[in-house]
Amino acid sequence: MSLCEKMGQALSSVNRAIAVALLIASVGYGQQTMHLTLAEAEKLAIQNNPQLSGAKYTAAAAYQTPKQYQAAYAPNVFGA
Numbered sequence: 115m116s117l118c119e120k121m122g123q124a125l126s127s128v129n130r131a132i133a134v135a136l137l138i139a140s141v142g143y144g145q146q147t148m149h150l151t152l153a154e155a156e157k158l159a160i161q162n163n164p165q166l167s168g169a170k171y172t173a174a175a176a177y178q179t180p181k182q183y184q185a186a187y188a189p190n191v192f193g194a
Contacts, residue, residue, distance in 0.1 A: 150158070160166055
């Protein structure tokens with residue numbers, strides 16, 4: 115077995131050992147379980163859903179568009 119093969123095996127076993135150590139360490143630092151009612155779970159799901167958030171902001175932007183067009187007919191005042 116050549117030196118390169120031995121180095122490759124040593125690095126492979128070191129990488130494996132590091133991965134196992136990190137996995138074991140991360141198990142102890144996990145998040146605690148949340149106990150939710152169905153209503154609370156639904157509320158969180160709605161709040162964290164990116165599609166619903168995007169739809170809300172799209173609707174808000176669409177509501178503002180007529181005001182922008184109406185502003186073109188309002189008088190403009192410039193001061194010096």
